[in-house]
């Protein structure tokens with residue numbers, strides 16, 4: 001019996017499997033595609049995802065291959081400077097193609113002991129009291145204690161479970177591809193500037209070596225978006241939109257994407273969980289989907305591991321949906337708002353001007369950036385100090401940095417009093433006695449995902465907070 005089967009080896013599934021391995025859980029990733037895709041969807045990581053990678057000691061290769069941008073413009077493309085005093089040690093966006101992100105996550109997962117089986121498509125599942133039986137396209141059957149559906153927006157797992165996916169269907173479709181062009185770069189830039197005055201779903205970005213990333217509206221909405229456009233269809237749309245196809249040729253890859261917005265009705269059905277695009281889809285404005293999926297995995301990993309290991313308190317696994325579904329609902333809403341603000345109709349344009357003026361107030365600008373970067377998230381842990389439920393930024397300690405102490409994925413008590421104890425939980429929670437000028441409180445109990453579960457200095461209070469997240473004490 002495998003502990004956890006993860007269906008889908010995209011960023012969400014790979015991150016989840018790595019998190020499970022930190023706790024010794026046997027994780028098997030089943031990926032339908034025999035080879036990694038060449039299609040580059042996401043182009044970057046936001047602050048919270050960068051923090052997540054840092055918390056697990058995974059950030060270095062991403063920084064080495066990515067490019068830091070301290071730019072605004074992530075809310076509906078409204079260009080404003082980043083607000084000052086952002087509550088993060090990583091106040092930048094990391095430009096990095098999704099194909100690189102996927103590769104680095106797969107390498108990390110493999111090093112952590114995750115088995116990734118490519119060319120394995122999940123086509124069936126059934127569950128009982130003890131586990132889940134998964135059926136693959138070649139007829140193989142596998143059995144696991146839990147199954148995580150991280151199999152993307154058209155999730156087979158979600159459909160097999162019969163979980164509803166309500167929302168709005170795609171109204172627009174956009175073609176995306178990388179190809180060479182014969183047109184001179186200066187002429188292309190002039191045409192792009194002109195066309196974008198009335199069509200924001202159009203762009204040509206040079207990638208070097210004569211290759212460009214082109215985006216253009218499709219003629220309609222395809223019945224099967226998994227079928228890529230032909231080069232001829234792409235050129236036809238370029239001519240229809242810009243009056244020229246720039247002499248496009250030699251495509252590296254071509255794809256299409258829509259603007260459907262949907263949220264799974266439930267993230268859990270018995271022993272099966274959904275995460276990433278399998279649980280939520282929305283237009284790519286603000287560059288949030290991959291980030292959201294990584295953070296779903298970061299929330300789910302330690303909880304599922306606790307369940308498999310047998311120490312999960314009642315309700316811990318269900319807190320995954322309780323915490324993450326509202327976050328996704330909020331992202332869906334901000335993408336809906338951004339799409340409205342990007343319409344060229346007079347009403348939305350007036351609203352855009354107003355939002356742009358409001359963003360000149362630094363608090364408004366910061367509020368929106370905290371949304372897009374996900375550093376403003378506060379889970380509902382009940383009444384308490386402002387930090388309760390928020391993730392703690394990477395604060396400096398006398399002995400170094402907080403995040404350096406969180407690579408193992410365990411809970412952590414950061415104790416500035418030196419008088420507290422986690423006896424009974426020391427197999428699950430590290431006790432760090434140190435001081436930080438950046439921590440607003442005598443001591444903080446952090447969950448493995450860095451969210452603040454308790455703040456205070458009273459041992460009795462701590463003793464009632466520990467079981468809620470880390471289960472019963474052991475002697």
Ligand SMILES: Cc1cc2nc3c(=O)[nH]c(=O)nc-3n(C[C@H](O)[C@H](O)[C@H](O)COP(=O)(O)OP(=O)(O)OC[C@H]3O[C@@H](n4cnc5c(N)ncnc54)[C@H](O)[C@@H]3O)c2cc1C
Nearest residue numbers: 008010011012032042043122152276277287288289290291
């Ligand atoms: C044009 C575009 C631009 C984007 N830009 C950004 C951006 O800048 N920032 C950002 O954060 N997000 C962006 N996104 C969104 C981002 O690409 C997705 O949110 C992200 O890939 C979701 O990751 P995932 O692992 O949940 O799903 P996926 O990446 O879709 O991975 C799912 C995996 O499951 C596999 N699979 C599917 N079915 C099965 C099955 N039955 N059995 C086994 N395996 C299966 C698939 O082959 C795939 O590898 C963009 C999306 C698009 C379309």
